[in-house]
Amino acid sequence: MTRRRGRTPEPPPPAGTDGAPRPPLADADGRRAFSDARTFSGVCHGTLGELFQGPLRFAGRPEIALVSFPVDRHAWRHFTTDPTAAPGPLPPGERSALAAEIFLRHHHLTMPPGRWHAHSELAVGVGMASSTADVVATLRCLFRVFDLPYDRRLVLDTLSRVERADSVFLEEFALYLSGAHRVVRRLGSAVGFHTVYLVEPALVDTHAVTPRLTAHYRRHEAPYADCLRDMLEAFEAGDPAAVARASTTSATLSQQVLPKRDFETLLDHRAEFGADGIFVAHTGSVLGYLFTRRPSPALKGELSAFFHSLGHQCSFARTGYG
Template sequence: MGDRTSPRTPSPGGSPVVPRIASGVCHGTLGELYQGPLRAGPDPDIAVVSFPVGRHSRVSFTPGAVPGPPPPPPPLGEKSATAVRLFLEHYGLRLPPGVWTARSELRVGVGMASSTADIVATLRCLFRLFSLPYDTEVVVGVLAAIERADSVFLDEFALYLSGRHRLVRRLGTGIGFHTAYLTEPGTVDTAAVTPLLLEHYRRRGDAYEQCLTDLLKGFACGDAAAVARAATSSAVLSQEVLPKATFESVLAHRERFGADGVFVAHTGCLTGYLFTRRPDSRLRSELAAFFRSLGHPCSFARAGYG
């Protein structure tokens, strides 16, 4: 982190100290370009290549005594509140009086990494609040104590073991896509479906291994179209174990719309198209009409980095 916002900034001439707001921000995801075993075998590790999107969780803390009656409980979720406690315990600190604010553009339970982004944004806010250098190891340690997570604390693509919280390979920032996607109703409990996923990974380990090999080759060559093809293979494999109602229709119409691939939130509710070139207004109108025919509004977003 480049800037360090201290809890209180002295002003010149001995005038009263004015509290400064400390904030933390973290991007979310549009599901994953890959989710599956790191390699074929009887005891698979769940590996993910998350699909970053420019939608964010934002958390702020304003130090200072709060006048009047006691303030309401902080607008932090249970996991973020746990992250605050673990951070303070790790550094031996006490939180000063003040007020939390939190806002998120990420829907909960659909595959946008909302809870992980909330935790990371909260930790980034705390690093700034206490003028501490940002420490990725501390972030990973806190995440590991709370939930299986992905790599939204990094500002690049990565192959990441979500259960072991281990970075396998950095994949850089050279790949990006334009997306059109829909969100089916409902939510998915990632922890509840994990045993089902692991059994599927054991059965289909060889197919996943080939898919991941193709994906990593695409990243290594900077070939977005190859990455999109591998992401499609991963999405098709996911459909075998956690099917989405709209997926087959979306996949069947990929060539009609000239999409380079299909992506999903593997343990979520997102399904959409990957485009290496920005769809023009005519194509965007056709996509919106098609998604509406499936019963869902169409969302557009730039995702990735390149």
């Protein structure tokens, strides 16, 4: 930075990648001195459960594999600098706070004085990856606060130290090991769907049902292997209708171990509405129809009446990336 000479003002700091001035460098204590209030944000999409969840043997170990189903619903974390606030604030939420502490220790940094704010469109405890999205949004916000390049490896390492996770940190489909935090195969971003879905009132504790799931997977390895093969081939071919059929198979297998009250009714009426398939949150309470084409307003009305007759207000959402 240019040294002051007389009354000549210092030039502004260099712009960051987003064109905004970069905050000054950290001081000896790892703090950054923000001269005025600025707001930084991190955003992460959630899911409507999974297109596939089942067993996969990887590196000689049985693992739970997912093909998460991304939805255009999001979690936000905002941080606004405030010189009058106490330094070192952590974000709301136990897991987000832990992720922030891991990030700060990794970079030898301390939060400047300021305030965190959180907002989310993702329901908690129903299978929409709300917790993982909160953590990823927090980390993305921190990269911006400290003007650091985004490091997906650090995000993945942090998630592995916080919780089982979905692959919401990616911007494409993937076959992902939720416990081992390993991307087995990237499946691209060519496939997308229109969905109508409901959320049943029951909340599911993922950790509590894991032993029941793994026992179920051991008894049904062959049909899950067939389903996963069909799913991967469908993604390879870029065939959303085939992806929807494999999703229906995975949802039907899940019904044997963590049943959804309205699943059979939706399955029985699928052809009536011309839906291409069914999806569920395998360890949650979300379920609905997959459409490869946008439903017409008339069809949306029929679907809404049908879901209302089951005692639910339905929601429509764009999912995937294609």
